[in-house]
Amino acid sequence: MEITNNCIVLKFGGASVSSPEAFSSIADIILHRKKMYKKVIVVVSAMGDTTDELISLAHKVNPNPPRRELDMLLSVGERISIALLAMALAAKGTEALSFTGSQSGIITTNDHANAKIVNVKPHRLLPHLENEKIVIVAGFQGMSLEGEITTLGRGGSDTTAVALAIALKAEKVEFFKDVFGIYEQDPKKNVQARLFETLSYQEAYDIMNKGAQVLHNRCVRLAEKNSLPLRVLSFERYLDEKLGTTIQDTMNSGHNTTYED
Numbered sequence: 113m114e115i116t117n118n119c120i121v122l123k124f125g126g127a128s129v130s131s132p133e134a135f136s137s138i139a140d141i142i143l144h145r146k147k148m149y150k151k152v153i154v155v156v157s158a159m160g161d162t163t164d165e166l167i168s169l170a171h172k173v174n175p176n177p178p179r180r181e182l183d184m185l186l187s188v189g190e191r192i193s194i195a196l197l198a199m200a201l202a203a204k205g206t207e208a209l210s211f212t213g214s215q216s217g218i219i220t221t222n223d224h225a226n227a228k229i230v231n232v233k234p235h236r237l238l239p240h241l242e243n244e245k246i247v248i249v250a251g252f253q254g255m256s257l258e259g260e261i262t263t264l265g266r267g268g269s270d271t272t273a274v275a276l277a278i279a280l281k282a283e284k285v286e287f288f289k290d291v292f293g294i295y296e297q298d299p300k301k302n303v304q305a306r307l308f309e310t311l312s313y314q315e316a317y318d319i320m321n322k323g324a325q326v327l328h329n330r331c332v333r334l335a336e337k338n339s340l341p342l343r344v345l346s347f348e349r350y351l352d353e354k355l356g357t358t359i360q361d362t363m364n365s366g367h368n369t370t371y372e373d
């Protein structure tokens with residue numbers, strides 16, 4: 113196993129935390145990566161269908177809920193996950209600390225339900241990372257300059273992970289999915305679809321633009337602008353280093369840090 117001394121962001125989506133037991137499984141993945149990386153930041157999404165269930169709950173109370181209040185409600189899904197993940201790691205004897213998007217310094221526009229990240233100020237995370245503690249951040253949410261809780265649009269946790277990786281100068285982001293990587297088509301619809309080993313940002317972006325929900329398309333553009341390598345791999349077969357898709361530049365284009373996607 114290659115030992116690096118660096119920083120990595122690990123992103124776990126709703127499919128990887130669809131049951132209480134799943135938190136223990138992904139805690140094992142995180143502990144495996146912690147042996148390789150000094151600084152480990154974990155971004156996690158709401159469990160399974162929680163976000164859909166919260167939207168439907170809101171609509172039972174008000175068929176046209178105020179967008180500000182909907183964001184307040186939806187941000188709860190990811191808060192449940194971060195706390196449960198910290199508890200799962202504690203059950204394995206490892207201290208980890210959970211933080212909401214606003215605590216993590218994810219600063220956004222004030223566009224409720226479709227906010228854009230304008231800056232990342234992860235001051236609160238830094239001392240814990242220096243102390244080599246695992247830091248867990250709620251995906252999909254932030255705080256506007258006006259101090260309001262916002263969400264980034266469906267699938268937005270991927271973009272949280274990329275923005276944090278840029279701010280913390282992480283080596284890469286690993287996205288743990290219920291598929292082995294990015295395919296030419298959804299492998300659940302076409303079992304013959306080819307799995308890509310590597311993709312350029314543009315190729316990945318084109319696949320997302322055709323409607324593949326495997327990565328939030330904003331996160332691909334953001335990674336490209338900052339030359340940040342991305343890897344999409346399976347949360348079940350993560351030990352198989354050859355299995356997965358790497359998205360990176362063919363040449364390092366040397367852009368300055370930007371959060372504009």
Ligand SMILES: Nc1ncnc2c1ncn2[C@@H]1O[C@H](COP(=O)(O)OP(=O)(O)O)[C@@H](O)[C@H]1O
Pocket residue numbers: 124125126127128288289290291293294295296297298299300319323324325326327
């Ligand atoms: N071209 C594609 N390559 C890989 N997965 C795809 C593609 N198009 C659609 N998908 C779907 O995207 C899903 C993404 O994985 P998932 O674990 O659900 O992500 P997350 O929980 O992070 O949102 C897969 O379940 C897969 O069915």
Ligand SMILES: N[C@@H](CC(=O)OP(=O)(O)O)C(=O)O
Pocket residue numbers: 124125126127157158163164189251252265266267268269270
């Ligand atoms: N929970 C949010 C954000 C998200 O990114 O989820 P996932 O990582 O499961 O796509 C959603 O369902 O849209």
